[in-house]
Amino acid sequence: MHIDRQLGLTENAMKVLERRYLIKDDEGKVVESPKDLFTRVARHIAKAEYKYGLDDADVKRTEERYYNAIANREFMPNSPTLMNAGRPLGQLSACFVLPVGDSMEEIFETIKHAALIHKSGGGTGFAFSRLRPRNSVVASTSGVASGPVSFMKVFNSATEAVKQGGTRRGANMGILRVDHPDIMEFISCKDDLSQVTNFNISVALTDEFMNAVEENREYDLIDPRTGKLYELDGKPQKLDARKVFDEIVKHAWLTGEPGVIFIDSMNRKNPTNKCEKIEATNPCGEQPLPPYDSCNLASINLGSVVYEPLPGDYSPDEPEKGINWEKLLDLVKMGVNFLDNVIDMNKYPIPEIEQQTLSNRRIGLGVMGWADMLVKLQIPYNSEKAFELGEKVMEFINSKGHIHSSEMAKTRGKFPKWKDSIYADEGVSMRNATITTIAPTGTISIIAGCSSGIEPYFAISYNRNVMDNTNLIEVNPLFEKIAKERGFYSTELMEKIAASNSLKEFDEIPEDVKRVFVTAADVTPEEHIRTQAAFQKHCDSSVSKTINLPNEATEDDVRTAYWQAFKTGCKGVTIYRDGSRQNQVLSTGKTPGEKKAAEQGDAEPLPPQKVMPKERPTTLDGFTDKIVTGYGNLYITINKFGNKPFEVFAQIGKSGFSTMADTEAISRLISLALRSGVDVDDIIDQLVGIGGASPIYQEGEMVMSIPDAIAKILKKHFGNGHHKIDRDVNLEACPDCGGRIQHESGCLVCPSCGFSRC
Incomplete structure (x- = not known):
């Protein structure tokens, strides 16, 4: 494994930093080192200490404390803080929730606010539950309402149009209450995965609904305009709870969506529930927030607080003895201080968010490296000891974090809404309304060189594609170390492991090693939920975790996981059945008549018709455009037939023969497609966003590759790209490097190159 000797960063970490975090000049060249990045972040956040009376020496010591924790990969803030701290944009929060009101003015005001947030690098959550149902009468126009799903598609289109400076793409969470009259349409709205591609969706399940499921009865639908029973033609509308629950389960089994959140539990455990209501979460579900609130997040690397070597009297029966609790306490205190300072140093995208954020001062300190900690402590991920230790570790972090926030309140003041919080009832001063959140750590865990969040290892060894199209075998460093120490390491074995999801079948590996190096494929749904529940028990906000299921899992497995999550106190749950999106049929391409005939089995499908490309006229009019790519200047000539593109020629300067x-x-195939009548938008959609080894920032957006550059020129002159299919969602392969995508913590992550949806 290649590393940066100065900071011990792996090659993958360096790749992620260069791709997303390090400052680049106008030509897209990296002009910042990792050390410079960590210094920039530490220095900027430490400046908040001046507000509370510290002098230059104290601020410098705070900066050094932050820097050491980040550079040693013991602590890592969320991506927007790493990207934007000390830079002009200055937006440091990861997640926001915006209200969606039931009027055109409110809806499009929210779309505007969301665009500003996405432009600044944040993700947004929306509850569409306030919107009147489809076909309701709109008195002001005498027309009928479009309904929540229709407007969610408008939000999706707006997100597609807003690029996030080439560093983070727009991400949304769409939520609808289970008692909304349009709930059935919402549940199935992502069956076609080419639709609503910029949204995760979750159903907000109420206690009343879950009770109705358990009791096998109907439940009431609620009119969002009145808060009372929804009626059609004077008749109260109800649904069979089990049938609705089964539909949620079926669609989650098919595509991984919708997820579910337990909205009443979220509100009961919200410290400010006397003065505000939670309706939605951020895109990955770990941060429930009231309207206009935001949260900044950071994670402690649990693998970094295990004693190395372990104490001489250590035994896996008493794993607590292997943990440096004093070091963990120092990281908790520093993390709470750091995140509170982020609130003061933040530049907020809109005034409403600034006001609400400063009123609650929510922070989200979480963890990563849980699987690493367990391996170092010689404890299997899916063991009773692991569940018990997870609860104990999170209780320590949460309680010590609360104590430190309370201490800070004595010198910095209580958060403004404290008087309307549970803390006022308890007589406890608090600087922050919430302290802990377990968020996805996709890219920051790659930077830290540790396992992601509280997830198990996805694989112990995997193939990584490099620039010359050869494969390198990337091996878990803890496994590699043990394999070499105990004499069973070989390149051949590592290659065999890379082709498997588990170590169970490898006789070459000692049993005690296989027992400890557990992968997601070894973990049952029940064990996934027990892990999530163990951490949720002492977490203020919520826990982002994916319940990975094998491809052969049944709908009953999904149903059991959802029900277990509810019963064990989880605030939400996301499942993903291996390969389910890869096999999803996007379109049959049949006409309605052909579909009907096929369904009835009384007709043979029509044979495919051969397409003949149009002959090229002797003379065509056209133009040449230039675009800068990471491979040099690309000159693209497009000749037209009438007003439509007919052929494309492209020449790349100062590049190799390959x-x-x-x-x-690429140009020849595009020309053939155009001459064969393929719509230019379809061509654009196939090419846009294809990643390459040398992306470059050009004229306000990232040019990812030569195909992406051609797509941008085609779109500039001819296309809309409105048929876009989101490769990130539909495929199991990374859109940038072709490596296998991992579904973890409600997010998509590629361990080969660091690509992430989060």
Whole structure:
């Protein structure tokens, strides 16, 4: 494994930093080192200490404390803080929730606010539950309402149009209450995965609904305009609870969506529930928030607080003895201080968010490296000891974090809404309304060189594609160390492991090693839920975790997981059945008549019709455009037939023969498609966003590759790209490097190159 010797960063960490975090000049060249990045972040956040009376020496010591924790990969703030601290944009929060009111003015005001948030690098959550149902009468226009799902698609289109500076793409969470009259349409709205591609969706399940499921009865639908029983033609509307629950289960089994959140539990455990109501969460579900609130997040690397070597009297029967609790306490205190300072140093995208954030001062200190900690302590991920230790570790972090926030309140003041919080009832001063959140750590865990969040290892060894199209075997460093120490390491074995999801079948590996190096494929749904529940028990906000299921899992397995999550106190749950999206049928391409005939079995499908490309006229009018790519200047000539593009020629300057040949091949195939009547928007959609080894920032957006550059020129002159299919969602392969995508913590992550949806 290649590392940066100065800071011990792996090659993958360096790749992620260069791709997303390090400052680049106008030509897209990296002009900042990792050390510079960590210094920039530490220095900027430490400046908040001046507000509370500290002098230069104290601020410098705070900066050094922050820097050491980040550079040693013991602590890592969320991506927006790493990207934007000490830079002009200055937006440091990861997650926001915006209200969606039931009027055109309110809806499009929220769309505007969401665009500003996405532009600044944040993700947004929306509850569409206030919107009147489809076909309701709109008195002001004498028309009928479009309904929540229709407007969610408008939000999705707006997100598609807003690029996040080439560093983070727009991400949304769409939530609808289970008692909304349009709930059935919402549950199935992502069956076609080419639709609503910028949204995760979750159903807000109420206690009343879950009780109705358990009791096998109907439940009431509620009119969002009145808060009373929904009626049609004077008749109260009810649904069969078990049938609705089964529909949620079926669709989650098919595509991984919708997820579910337990909205009443979220509100009961909200410290400010006397003065505000939670309706939605951020995109990955770990941060329930009231309207206009935000939260900044950071994670402690649990693997970094295990004694190395372990004490001489250590035994896995008493794993607590292997943990440096004093070091963990120092990281908790520093983390709470750091995140409170982020609130003061933040530049907020809109005034409403600034006001609400400063009123509650919510922070979200979480963890990563849980699987690493367990391996170092010689404890299997899916063991009773692991569940018990997870609860104990999170209780320590949460309680010590609360104590430190309370201490800070004595010198910095209580959060403004404290008087309307549970803390006022308890007589406890608090600086922050919430302290802990367990968030996805996709890219920051790659930077830290640790396992992601509280997830198990996805694999112990995997293939990583490099620039010359050869494969390197990337091996878990803890496993590699043990394998070499105990003499069973070989390149051949690592290659065999890379082709498998589990170590169970490898006789070459000692049993005690296989027992400890547990992968997601070894963990049952019940064990996933027990892990989530153990951490949720002492977490103020929520826990982002994916319940990974094997491809052969049944709908009953999904149903059991949802029910177990509810019964064990989880605030939400996301499942993903291996390969389910890869096999999803997007479109049959049949006409309605053909579909009907096929369903009835009384007709043979029509044979495919051969497409003949149009002959090229002797003379065509056209133009040449230039775009800068990471491979050099790309000159694209587009000739037209009438007003439509007919053929494309592209020439790349100062590049190798392979690149020139690839460019010519792409141009020929595009020309063939255009001459064969393929819509230019479909061509754009196939090419746009394809990643390459040398992305570059050009004229306000990232040019990812030569195909992406051609798509941008086609779109600039001819297309809309409105048929876009989101490769990140539909495929199991990374859109940038072709590596296998991992579904973890409600997010998509590629361990090969660091690509992430979070």
